[in-house]
Amino acid sequence: MDFMDLERQRGITIQSAATYTSWNDTNINIIDTPGHVDFTIEVERSLRVLDGAVLVLCCVGGVQSQTLTVNRQMKRYSVPCIAFINKLDRLGANPDRVLSQIRTGPNCITTLRRSTSLLVCSQNTRE
Numbered sequence: 001m002d003f004m005d006l007e008r009q010r011g012i013t014i015q016s017a018a019t020y021t022s023w024n025d026t027n028i029n030i031i032d033t034p035g036h037v038d039f040t041i042e043v044e045r046s047l048r049v050l051d052g053a054v055l056v057l058c059c060v061g062g063v064q065s066q067t068l069t070v071n072r073q074m075k076r077y078s079v080p081c082i083a084f085i086n087k088l089d090r091l092g093a094n095p096d097r098v099l100s101q102i103r104t105g106p107n108c109i110t111t112l113r114r115s116t117s118l119l120v121c122s123q124n125t126r127e
Contacts, residue, residue: 017031017032018030018031018032019032031046031050033046037065037066037069040066040069040073043070043073044073047073047074047076047077047079048077050077050079051079052079052080052081052082053074053079053080053081053082054081054082054083054084055067055070055071055074055081055082055083055084056083056084056085056086057083057084057085057086057098057102058085058086058087058090058098059085059086059087059088059090059093059094059095059098060087060090060091060092060093060094062094062097062098062101063098063101063102083102085098085099
């Protein structure tokens with residue numbers, strides 16, 4: 001959904017975008033919001049209308065302070081979520097470390113820690 005050149009070059013979302021798809025006779029609305037702290041209010045507005053969320057984590061950066069802010073927002077609005085760890089093919093990627101950050105420690109993502117499993121795949125290699 002990232003359509004700006006800079007978004008595609010850097011692999012980040014700068015401007016929110018919405019789209020939809022259908023699955024098993026169900027319409028699914030998708031809202032892609034930026035992960036940067038400057039967009040916290042925009043993310044919170046989106047969370048107010050969601051039935052569920054996908055929390056996308058960078059395999060290099062892992063759980064960051066903004067991740068924790070979004071986690072608190074999801075808990076405030078009782079939005080269930082699943083985690084998706086991307087950028088697995090980048091130098092320094094460590095999916096096991098990111099999964100450990102999700103599950104344990106003072107900054108764990110409490111809504112995910114009990115039953116999170118890891119499926120490793122790559123868009124670039126199609127594995």
